[in-house]
Amino acid sequence: MLGALPTPAQRTPPPRRAARVCMNGHLLAAEEDPGLARGAATNRADPLAVRTTDVRCPACGTGTILACPGCGYPIPGATPTLAFDVPHFCIVCGEYYPWTFRGEFYATLAEILDESPRLDRAALRAALGTLERQREGLAESSETRGLVETFRSLGGSDWDLAAQILQVVLTPEQRASLDLRAAFAH
Ligand SMILES: [Zn+2]
Ligand SMILES: [Zn+2]
Structure with missing residues (x-):
């Protein structure tokens, strides 16, 4: 069964921190626990229609996500050494994030x-x-x-x-x- 094989997102070690970003690309948090992204909804066929988390963006009111809508890998958050920008695409599956x-x-x-x-x-x-x-x-x-x-x-x-x-x-x-x-x- 295909379901028994780990997906690339599961095989790749999670980022140290996850980012919470709204569907329009506003950053809410850059240092979330990546465990929060576990079980996140995916919608490879229509990433813009992926089910979002219950946390809404205070700037624009849309839902937020913590993981790639394509593969479920957490959106990498801030590291102590580099300036943080909201990423444009997923490093595991290569899919653009909805805001891109x-x-x-x-x-x-x-x-x-x-x-x-x-x-x-x-x-x-x-x-x-x-x-x-x-x-x-x-x-x-x-x-x-x-x-x-x-x-x-x-x-x-x-x-x-x-x-x-x-x-x-x-x-x-x-x-x-x-x-x-x-x-x-x-
Ligand atoms: Zn927003
Ligand atoms: Zn992905």
């Missing part, structure tokens, strides 16, 4: 805005500001709605691509209240 995926998606959304001929400078600056707040998990629902309308106003393939990305990065509650399907209707 989200960062890539948001970079693409910013590019779509930046390259559209339909926005003047002021509108572009406003949209990029809202996009940054959305990325940080800080946007009000009215701001998110306005941002979606801005993308919709770009039309064509810009809106198609943006709508597909927004389907992934917005929370289920945000998606439910916004009409992103129209993009695929034509």
Whole structure:
């Protein structure tokens, strides 16, 4: 039985300390006991949808994780000797952490805005500001709605691509209240 074999995450010695990070990439704690990550949920197919722990991020309200959604290996925390940065990917399975995926998606959304001929400078600056707040998990629902309308106003393939990305990065509650399907209707 496959289940009897230790996984790479189980074979690799745990880090000395684990980090607790929210799905948007905010660091809550860098010196957690890695034992807290034992039995953590994984979701290799959809890391952004992994079940999070009960501890919420005070900055943005999203759930936090202590382990890689791909393989369950603890997120390495701070060491006494090196300055600590939230890591981008798992050292055991190589998978990007959710905040890295989200960062890539948001970079693409910013590019779509930046390259559209339909926005003047002021509108572009406003949209990029809202996009940054959305990325940080800080946007009000009215701001998110306005941002979606801005993308919709770009039309064509810009809106198609943006709508597909927004389907992934917005929370289920945000998606439910916004009409992103129209993009695929034509
Ligand atoms: Zn957060
Ligand atoms: Zn991993």
